[in-house]
Amino acid sequence: MSQKIDLTQLNPEQLNAVKQQFDQELNHFTQSLQALIVAKNKFAECVSDIKTVSDDANRNQSLLIPASSSLYISGHIKDNTKFMVDIGTGYYVEKDSKDAIAFYEKKIEKLNNESTQIQNIIKDKSQSSLAIESQIRQLAVQQHEAAKKEATTTSK
């Protein structure tokens, strides 16, 4: 991204190649952004789940535990202040509700920061992509006019 290329120096084939590359990158970043948003929503859901479960009214609350997608076992919450948090690579840590919420909120904040970064990159890239496209169009018009001129001069 740091290197600057003068678009007017490129021929149509090169421009097309550059545009394709930009579009590819743009696609990649858009997908990444999507993934970040999905992850963020998941974490936000975790936070609200913790808040619900750790509510005083839900002490000893009975619930159905999914043993598989079609089999549920009834149970009740023994301790609604302790949560098992997946911290990655298969490791789980026991946290109380406050720590667990803080953990997820930190994650959400991190994802938010990364989302803004990616959004900025996407803005930059799409602007560049647009610039390239207009350059391609301009070149096509120029070529078209040159061809027309040539046609009229030869017909004279």
Added chain:
Amino acid sequence: MSDLGAQYQKVQGDLEDLIMNRQKLETQLQENKIVTEEFETLQDDTPIYKLTGNVLLPVEQDEARGNVNKRLEFINNEIDRCEKNIKDKQGELDKLRGALMNQTK
């Protein structure tokens, strides 16, 4: 000509595989880094569990830390190895490209 071209394409494919591998390693590295960071914030008596298959097994904090550190070391080594391979492949690719250009001239 087609021989060199085929070779060039093969090396290019190899390079792509290597780069994918490198990306996967990077993901693993980041995940493990997050885990170590999280371990640092724990109290000494916080229980840690490891997901094995479908069961959570309790593990000692020291053991968990040791495991993750060992894994980080391993991943870093793998990354170094992968980077070296990528560099080699890129050199090979450049050489092939040069040979191809000479041939088409």
